[in-house]
Structure formats: C-alpha cells, structure tokens
C-alpha cells in the first residue's frame with residue numbers, strides 16, 4: 001500500500017492552467033482550426049521532459065547544466081515538440097536532486113546562473129517552444145533560510161512556516177515518511193525542543209500551508225517566475241500540502257496507505273483556488289498537478305468550473321504490476337494486460353467528461369519505458385520502442401514524453417547498490433537490510449523499477465561518455481551508448497528517433513488524435529491494445545501489439561474496406577483485411 005502511495009504521489013497531478021485572458025501567439029496558431037469549442041493550446045501540445053542533471057554537461061564537471069541545454073536547443077526543436085517540462089533547477093543541496101529547494105528564486109550552482117536561465121528560456125521561446133517549471137511546494141530544503149531561522153528558535157518569524165510538535169506534549173503521533181530509514185516523519189530539533197514534520201526526507205521539511213503569510217510568499221515567488229516569462233508549472237506532490245494540524249491518530253483502516261490518508265487534506269482545494277486567483281489567473285499559462293488518488297480526487301484539480309489547475313496526471317496505470325506491500329517490486333508473473341487497458345479506459349472516459357489528462361509512460365520517477373512496458377532485448381528494442389511512442393502520441397490527453405525515450409534508451413540495471421544515487425532507492429535498501437530481508441531479490445527487482453534507470457545521461461554520440469560530458473558523469477552512462485545514441489539515428493530514416501518525429505507530426509496533422517473520442521476495441525484481447533479515435537466523422541484505428549507474439553484483433557463492427565495505413569512501425573506493415581494479424585510489437589494507425 002505504501003508503495004502504491006508513493007508511486008501515486010510521483011505521478012500525481014500534472015495540471016496546466018489557463019485563463020481566458022489575451023490569447024498568446026502559440027495559442028492562436030495551435031487552435032486556429034477551432035475544431036472543438038474548448039480547444040486549448042496546452043491540449044494540443046506535445047511535452048518533452050528534460051532532466052537537466054542528465055541532459056548535457058557544458059563544463060566537464062559531470063553534471064548536466066543550463067548551458068548544456070542551450071547547446072541542444074536546436075535538437076529539441078527538431079523533435080517537433082511544443083513545450084518543455086524542466087525538472088527543478090533552483091538552488092538545492094540535492095538530497096533529492098533538486099526536489100529540496102533552498103532558494104526558489106535562484107539557480108542551482110551546478111546548473112549555472114539566472115543569466116543562463118534567461119538565455120535558455122529565450123532560446124526556447126525563439127523556437128516557439130514553451131517552458132514549464134517544476135514547483136516543489138509541499139516542502140523545501142533544510143538549508144532554506146526559512147527553515148534555518150525556524151529551527152533556531154520558537155521565536156523565529158519563520159517558525160510557523162513549518163509544522164512543529166512541541167516536545168512538552170510528548171512524542172508526536174505517528175506519521176510515515178517515504179524517504180526516512182525509520183519511516184518516521186517527525187524529526188526532533190534540539191534548539192526548539194520540538195519535532196518538525198517531513199513526509200519526505202528529513203532534509204525536506206514540510207511547509208505549513210495553514211499559514212497565510214507562507215502562502216503569500218509562495219504566490220509572490222510563483223509570480224516572479226511568470227514575470228520572467230515561464231509558461232506554466234508542474235506542482236510537485238501538491239496533494240499533500242494541506243494537513244489536519246491536530247494530527248489525530250491514524251485510523252485502523254490506514255493500513256500503510258499514506259497517500260490516501262495524508263493527501264487531500266481539509267484545505268487542499270481552497271489553496272488551489274487561492275493559487276488560481278493569486279497566480280494562475282494573471283496570465284495564460286499551463287499548470288500540471290501531480291495528483292494522487294482515484295478519479296474523483298484527481299478530477300477536483302482539473303474540473304474547469306472549480307478554477308484550479310488545467311491538467312493532471314494519474315498513477316493508477318503506471319503503478320500497475322507491482323507486488324502489494326513491497327517497494328516497487330515487479331510481480332514475477334508479469335502484469336494483467338487486460339486489466340491495465342481497462343485502467344486507461346476508465347481514466348480516458350473520465351477526462352472525456354470533464355477536465356483534461358496527460359499521457360506518459362516514463363518520467364524522472366520511473367524506469368525507462370522500453371524496459372518496463374516494451375522489450376529491451378536486441379530483437380525487439382527497436383520495434384517495441386516505436387510501438388510505445390505510437391501509444392503515447394495517439395492517446396487522448398497531453399503527451400508527456402521523457403528525454404532519451406526518443407532514441408530507445410533503456411534501464412541500466414545496476415548490479416550493486418553503490419552504483420545508485422537516488423535517495424528513494426537507498427532508503428528502501430537500508431530498510432530491507434535492517435529487516436534482514438533478501439537484498440539480492442531487492443536489487444534484482446530494482447533493475448526493472450528504480451528511478452535511477454530513468455536518470456542516466458543522455459546518449460548523444462559514440463564519443464567519451466556518450467558525448468554527455470568530458471568529465472566523470474554523476475551517474476553512470478549506459479554502456480549501450482556505443483550503438484544507442486542520437487548521432488546514429490539522425491540520418492537513418494527508420495530510426496526510433498525519426499519515428500518519434502513522424503509520430504509527433506501525425507498528431508499535429510490529425511486533430512482526431514488530440515480531440516477525438518476514444519473507444520477501446522476488442523477489450524479482452526490478451527496482446528493487443530486497440531482503440532478508435534473519432535472526430536467529426538473521421539475515424540482512426542490504433543492497433544498496438546504489446547507482446548512478443550503474433551496476434552490477431554477482433555474487428556467486430558468496424559468497416560475496414562477503405563482502411564489506409566497512416567503509420568506503421570514496420571517497414572512492411574501487416575496487410576489490412578477483415579481480421580488483422582499483427583507481428584510482435586507491431587503498431588499501426590489506420591484511417592477507416
């Protein structure tokens with residue numbers, strides 16, 4: 001349960017917010033066809049996520065940086081994407097790689113300067129690419145000035161920026177922390193003789209959102225970034241920001257399900273609506289919430305009538321196939337594919353009624369999609385990468401595509417715990433160890449699911465360290481860079497990279513892929529994910545074989561007599577007949 005909680009947390013609510021004020025150039029351009037009444041540029045955008053630490057290092061210190069990104073602006077543009085999601089670049093001691101912010105209005109030293117940031121932002125804007133920032137608002141870093149002052153004395157003006165439990169009241173009521181070896185969210189602080197709350201690492205104290213002064217500081221800071229010209233925010237772990245500050249004992253039914261009991265606190269949506277008034281309504285922007293929980297909870301963030309956020313991502317599908325009550329431990333029996341498709345169907349149907357969702361198979365909290373949802377063996381890596389790309393870019397919901405997936409990067413699969421960097425993994429390793437658990441089994445599981453698999457440096461070419469850095473990279477480069485890299489794929493018209501580019505263009509050309517109704521076809525098919533997208537009489541059929549076997553699809557009720565192949569991941573696609581037989585991992589989009 002707790003594993004599900006965190007996973008849920010990670011993918012949370014990703015919302016893009018827009019206000020109805022002056023339309024910007026990109027919106028005019030992208031929604032000019034006025035295909036549907038509620039057309040929005042952020043619904044039509046393809047998002048490309050850049051993990052700055054791992055994208056490109058400009059100065060040989062082994063850490064990716066803003067100048068590195070600047071040197072790759074034309075590459076990003078060449079992908080055809082519309083918006084970049086940048087993981088946190090603010091000052092941070094990096095206990096959780098930038099998700100512990102010590103200064104919200106400064107750039108992390110390793111990443112560069114504010115001047116670099118401005119040049120980068122302008123570089124993207126000059127190329128008609130929008131940029132949205134990751135905003136970590138549930139907690140900051142223990143090195144933030146607010147916390148340094150708060151922890152020095154109860155008299156500090158910043159004491160109430162955090163949650164405290166005075167020691168004279170005895171031990172605080174149990175709360176769980178995901179990045180704490182003891183799993184204890186309260187940390188004793190001697191100078192104040194009180195405990196502070198941290199749902200994440202003890203270096204990430206939770207901010208006290210009940211304090212209106214704190215909230216105003218946050219809104220001011222967010223407006224600072226908007227004034228700079230950023231185009232939106234991803235609100236990290238936002239579902240946790242409101243707490244029942246009485247901290248009542250957890251009920252029996254809790255059963256380790258911390259996302260359920262700690263998320264969606266009593267004032268969460270009051271705060272989101274206040275943030276909308278104070279920040280989002282000032283300018284046309286995109287907002288994405290990391291939202292956890294079921295449809296009802298996630299929908300609250302994005303129901304337009306509520307005036308909160310405009311996009312959310314959910315976790316139910318990405319968290320699928322792990323053993324219960326264990327940390328991201330893949331079920332050795334695999335996952336129930338039919339049930340997985342039905343999760344997508346449920347959420348896609350929900351967002352068709354209200355709000356807007358996102359579509360992703362990977363991000364910085366996930367392993368590589370090729371290993372997790374495709375097949376990274378030499379035989380199938382190419383075809384299954386392209387199949388997954390077809391999936392992401394043909395679903396309803398704004399596609400969020402993770403750097404490196406466009407060249408088919410896969411899990412590095414570290415053998416030794418020493419090779420890992422991620423606080424999540426290291427904490428969980430220590431816990432398994434403390435309990436005398438099976439460490440070998442744990443590390444085997446992590447080869448599939450751990451976050452560092454998705455954080456290895458971008459593979460640019462065959463030179464030293466894949467062209468990422470001339471120094472020792474902060475995290476090992478996947479040795480397969482000698483074959484899997486951008487340079488190799490640039491000039492090959494059939495490469496994974498060029499397939500991604502074509503798929504992005506197809507989405508732009510076919511409004512049915514963005515706004516069209518979505519309907520599952522042959523839902524119980526054990527190998528194939530098939531669905532139609534239909535808009536204004538134009539019907540597309542998407543066929544995706546997720547398995548390494550030949551498969552057929554039951555086309556009952558669909559007229560294939562005029563079917564035309566718009567996209568295929570094979571040089572010679574299977575022929576279209578009454579019943580289509582697909583090869584392993586074959587993907588096809590047909591116009592009916």
Ligand code: GLC
Pocket residue numbers: 009010011096099100136200236237290364365
């Ligand atoms: C979010 C981030 C994740 C981070 C956590 C704590 O889930 O995506 O990377 O570790 O919040 O900030």
Ligand code: CA
Pocket residue numbers: 057058059060061062063064065110
């Ligand atoms: Ca660097």
